[in-house]
Amino acid sequence: QKEVEQDPGPLSVPEGAIVSLNCTYSNSAFQYFMWYRQYSRKGPELLMYTYSSGNKEDGRFTAQVDKSSKYISLFIRDSQPSDSATYLCAMIVTTGTASKLTFGTGTRLQVTL
């Protein structure tokens, strides 16, 4: 079983739609939860992070974590064509000095006009 599961999509939505992206994880030791955005032929860039259960909002983006269900989500409101990218969830587990950063498979999002 993979430590982090994410539906690869692709997901196609019209401009202005609300987008919901999700990941599940199996390792209860994960401490930090992040969403990265990756445009085509570029490296991923951090979009949002959180370390506790609950919601965190940043503009049109809301990150949600439910540690009891081992489930994280990213919501995008009023989606724009510029949001078209691959969204990867990522998680960190630290043990001693080690700090491993694990990614989901990524969900490819296409926002159409």
Next chain:
Amino acid sequence: NAGVTQTPKFRILKIGQSMTLQCTQDMNHNYMYWYRQDPGMGLKLIYYSVGAGITDKGEVPNGYNVSRSTTEDFPLRLELAAPSQTSVYFCASREGRLNTEAFFGQGTRLTVV
């Protein structure tokens, strides 16, 4: 700041050849990572390092080797290249154990024929 720099950007190797993918960062980050990204498969961790002289295996280390003689550099060595190693390779760095943001290089596209 240049951030994380990877060279080369593209490379074609013949089966059985070897090469080194270079990665250097100028942010004085302790943590460095090598990932490979296959189409629709997300980022798989190959090796990571928590500081100079310390490296550890990730999810898919077979066929690769790394070294970390300085804080800045984290080269990835491919010995006896195989077609299964055709992928996009990303190097990333993080400042510390509890810092969530990883900075990625632009990637190296490697084709083994």
